[in-house]
Amino acid sequence: MESKPWKPAALLAPAVSxxxxxxxxxxxxxVVYSFWLRAPSGADIPAFxxxxxAKFFEDFFYPSLxxxxxxxxxxxxxxxxxxxxxxxxFFYRTESRIKPFLLILVMLPFWISFIIRTLxxxxxxxxxxxxxxxxxxxxxxxxxxxxxxxxxxxxxxxxQYLLPFMILNIYVSLEGIDKNLLEAARSLGCTEWxxxxxVTLPLSLPGVSAGCLLVFVLTSGxxxxxxxxxxxxxxxxxxxxxxxxxGTLDWPFGSAISTILLLLLGVIVYTYNRYLGINQIFKSLx
Amino acid sequence: xxxxxxxxxxxxxxxxxxxxxxxxxxxxxxxxxxxxxxLVGGPFGLLTRSARAAKSIRFDSWGGTTSEALRxxxxxxxxxxxxIEVVDAAFTGMDAYLTQVKASYPPGGEFNxxxxxxxxxxxxxxxxxxxxVLDESKIPNLKNVMKPMKDALRQLSDGNLSAVPYDLGQxxxxxxxxxxxxxxxxxxxxxxxxxxxxKDKLGSWGADYxxxxxxxxxxxxxxxxNITDLDAVWDALAEQRDLMKxxxxxxxxxxxxxxxxxxxATVAWSGRVAALQQQGHSIGYLAPEGTYSWMEYIFVLKGTxxxxxxxxxxxxxxxxxxIAVAKGQNYPPxxxxxxxxxxxxxxxxxxxxxxxxLKGYLFAKPDYWNSHQVEWTEKWDRIRAGA
Numbered sequence: 001m002e003s004k005p006w007k008p009a010a011l012l013a014p015a016v017s018x019x020x021x022x023x024x025x026x027x028x029x030x031v032v033y034s035f036w037l038r039a040p041s042g043a044d045i046p047a048f049x050x051x052x053x054a055k056f057f058e059d060f061f062y063p064s065l066x067x068x069x070x071x072x073x074x075x076x077x078x079x080x081x082x083x084x085x086x087x088x089x090f091f092y093r094t095e096s097r098i099k100p101f102l103l104i105l106v107m108l109p110f111w112i113s114f115i116i117r118t119l120x121x122x123x124x125x126x127x128x129x130x131x132x133x134x135x136x137x138x139x140x141x142x143x144x145x146x147x148x149x150x151x152x153x154x155x156x157x158x159x160q161y162l163l164p165f166m167i168l169n170i171y172v173s174l175e176g177i178d179k180n181l182l183e184a185a186r187s188l189g190c191t192e193w194x195x196x197x198x199v200t201l202p203l204s205l206p207g208v209s210a211g212c213l214l215v216f217v218l219t220s221g222x223x224x225x226x227x228x229x230x231x232x233x234x235x236x237x238x239x240x241x242x243x244x245x246x247g248t249l250d251w252p253f254g255s256a257i258s259t260i261l262l263l264l265l266g267v268i269v270y271t272y273n274r275y276l277g278i279n280q281i282f283k284s285l286x
Numbered sequence: 287x288x289x290x291x292x293x294x295x296x297x298x299x300x301x302x303x304x305x306x307x308x309x310x311x312x313x314x315x316x317x318x319x320x321x322x323x324x325l326v327g328g329p330f331g332l333l334t335r336s337a338r339a340a341k342s343i344r345f346d347s348w349g350g351t352t353s354e355a356l357r358x359x360x361x362x363x364x365x366x367x368x369x370i371e372v373v374d375a376a377f378t379g380m381d382a383y384l385t386q387v388k389a390s391y392p393p394g395g396e397f398n399x400x401x402x403x404x405x406x407x408x409x410x411x412x413x414x415x416x417x418x419v420l421d422e423s424k425i426p427n428l429k430n431v432m433k434p435m436k437d438a439l440r441q442l443s444d445g446n447l448s449a450v451p452y453d454l455g456q457x458x459x460x461x462x463x464x465x466x467x468x469x470x471x472x473x474x475x476x477x478x479x480x481x482x483x484x485k486d487k488l489g490s491w492g493a494d495y496x497x498x499x500x501x502x503x504x505x506x507x508x509x510x511x512n513i514t515d516l517d518a519v520w521d522a523l524a525e526q527r528d529l530m531k532x533x534x535x536x537x538x539x540x541x542x543x544x545x546x547x548x549x550x551a552t553v554a555w556s557g558r559v560a561a562l563q564q565q566g567h568s569i570g571y572l573a574p575e576g577t578y579s580w581m582e583y584i585f586v587l588k589g590t591x592x593x594x595x596x597x598x599x600x601x602x603x604x605x606x607x608x609i610a611v612a613k614g615q616n617y618p619p620x621x622x623x624x625x626x627x628x629x630x631x632x633x634x635x636x637x638x639x640x641x642x643x644l645k646g647y648l649f650a651k652p653d654y655w656n657s658h659q660v661e662w663t664e665k666w667d668r669i670r671a672g673a
Contacts, residue, residue: 006364006517038660040386040413040656040657040659040660041414042384042410042414043413044412060673061667061668061671061673064673066670111350122542122546126546126548127547127548128547128548146531148488149531149532149548155574166465181578193436207333214476227535231530231531231533232527232532232533232670232672233527233670233671233672235667235670235671240667243493243663243667245385246379246381246382246385246531247381247493248381248659248660248663248664249384249385249388250660267654
C-alpha cells in the first residue's frame with residue numbers, strides 16, 4: 001500500500017493543535033504579562049521592562065519561598081521513593097492472583113477528587129480527629145497531639161497525592177527486567193540481597209528517576225496541600241503565585257514568578273532528558 | 287450588525303416554532319448563521335450571551351444559604367412575575383471573582399450582577415471601569431435603604447450608584463465559651479487575639495491583610511483607618527503569628543475550625559458566628575470598640591441590560607425578600623429599621639442597628655486601604671510566612 005506522507009501530520013494535528021492552543025499560547029501570554037506593569041487600580045499596563053523579575057530576586061523573601069518549595073519537593077520525592085519502591089517491588093515479584101486487584105488499589109485514589117482526599121486528612125489528623133480521638137479514648141493521651149497545620153501534614157497530603165505516580169513508574173521499570181537475570185545471578189552465587197543490589201536496583205533506576213522527576217515537578221507546582229493542611233509558614237511558591245494573581249490582581253508579578261518556576265522546572269526536565277531520556281515517563285503512563 | 291443578526295436568528299426561530307420552515311431548513315439556517323458568526327469573529331459565547339440577554343440575567347453570589355435564600359425569595363418570584371430567568375452562580379471569593387471579571391471579554395461584560403462585599407471593593411470595580419449609572423427612579427424600594435450606606439457608595443462614583451446596598455456585617459472575634467470566659471473576652475477585647483495562653487489555638491483570615499492589620503491597630507491602640515505607627519502593627523502581627531494555629535481561607539474553613547475546636551479564638555464574620563450559634567456550638571461573639579464593619583451590595587457590571595437589572599434590584603429590595611435573605615444568611619438587611627419593621631430574629635443578629643444611622647460603626651476607608659494594597663499585602667505575606 002502506498003504511503004501517504006500527509007497522514008501522520010493529519011493524525012497528529014488535533015493533538016498538536018490542542019497543545020499549541022491550550023498550553024503553548026497561554027504560556028506565551030504568561031511570559032508577555034511578566035514584562036507588564038500593574039496600575040494601582042489593578043489594571044494591567046502593557047510595557048517591556050524587567051522590574052517584576054528584579055523585584056523577585058532583590059528581595060530574599062521570594063527566592064526563599066522557591067528554596068522552600070524545592071526542599072519540600074525533594075523531601076516528598078525521597079519519601080515517595082522509599083514508600084513507593086517497596087510495593088512496586090512486591091508487585092514485580094509476586095505471583096499472586098490478586099496482583100491486578102492490588103494494582104487497581106494503587107490507582108484507586110485517582111477516582112476520588114484530590115480536594116476531597118486532602119480535606120479528609122483534617123478528620124484524621126485534627127485535634128478532634130480520628131487518631132487523637134482514639135488515643136485519648138484509650139487513655140494514652142490527655143491532650144491532643146498537634147498533627148495538623150504544619151509541614152508534616154503538608155508532606156502527608158503531598159504523598160497521598162503523588163505516591164501512585166512513583167509506584168507505577170518503578171513498577172513499569174521493574175516489569176521490564178527479565179527475571180532470568182535474577183536466576184542467573186543466584187546461580188552464580190549471589191545472595192537474594194546481592195542479586196537485588198547488583199541486578200534489580202540498577203536496572204530499575206530509569207523508572208526510579210522518572211518517578212522522581214514526575215513527583216518533583218508536580219510537587220513544585222501544587223498549592224492545595226499547603227493551603228488546606230499547612231500552617232503559618234508552610235506556603236510554597238504556587239501559593240504565592242495564587243495570591244499575587246487572585247489576591248492582589250498583580251498579574252504581571254504573578255506571571256514573572258510563574259515564568260521563573262517554569263524556567264527552573266524546564267532546566268530540570270531538560271537535564272533529565274539529556275542524561276536519562278524523557279521517554280521513560282511515557283512508558284509508565286501508558 | 288449584531289442586532290441585525292439577532293433579529294434574523296429570532297425570525298428563523300419564530301418561523302420554525304410556527305411551522306413555517308422544516309426542521310432540515312431550520313438546522314441549515316442555523317449552520318449558516320453559525321458559520322457567519324464564526325467568520326464575523328468574536329470570542330466564544332458572545333453571540334449566545336447576546337441572544338440570551340433579554341431572557342436571562344446572571345447573578346453571582348456566595349453560594350450556600352445566601353444563594354438558597356436569594357433563589358427562594360427573590361429570583362423565583364422575579365422570574366414568575368417577569369418571565370426573566372436569573373442565572374444563579376456562586377463565586378469562591380471576592381478576589382477570585384474580580385479576577386474572573388477582569389479576565390472576561392469584554393472586561394466585565396460576561397457578568398451582570400454580583401453580591402459583593404466591602405466598600406473598598408466597590409472602589410476597585412469603579413476604578414477598573416466596570417461600573418454603571420443606575421436610574422434610581424426605576425428602583426423605588428431604594429428609598430427604604432439606610433442613607434449612610436447609600437452615601438458611602440455614592441461618594442466613590444460621582445454621586446451616582448452602580449450598586450444597591452443589601453446587607454450589613456462585621457468582622458468581630460469569635461471565641462469558644464468552654465475555654466474562654468465572656469469576662470475575659472470582654473476585658474481583653476482585640477488583645478484576646480494576642481493572648482499567650484491561647485498559643486496554637488488561635489486563627490485568623492490569612493487571605494486578607496486588612497482584617498489582620500485592622501485588629502493589630504486596635505491591639506496597639508491605633509485607629510485602623512489612620513495607622514500612625516505601622517511598625518508597631520507589623521511587630522504585633524509577627525508576634526501573633528507565633529501564637530497561630532491556622533490562617534483560614536474560607537468561611538466554611540472558619541466554621542469547621544471553630545466547630546471542631548481546632549482553634550478557640552479568631553477574627554470571624556458575624557453571620558458565620560450566628561450560624562454556629564444556631565447550630566448549638568459554644569461560640570461567643572465579641573465586637574470590641576472599633577470592630578471592623580462592612581456592607582454588602584448588589585453591584586451591576588458594565589454591559590448589563592439596566593432595565594432588567596433595575597427591575598431585579600427593586601424586587602430584591604422588597605422588604606419580604608430582603609428580610610428573608612437576611613434571615614437566611616444571618617446578616618441584617620440594608621433596609622432602614624425606622625422605615626421597615628424588622629422581625630425579632632433580624633433584630634438579634636450581630637451588627638443590627640435599630641437607628642438606621644450606623645453611628646459608631648467603623649468601616650474601612652477605601653482610598654486609605656486601596657492606596658496601600660500591594661505594599662501592605664506583600665508585607666503581610668512576608669509576616670505570615672515568617673520571613
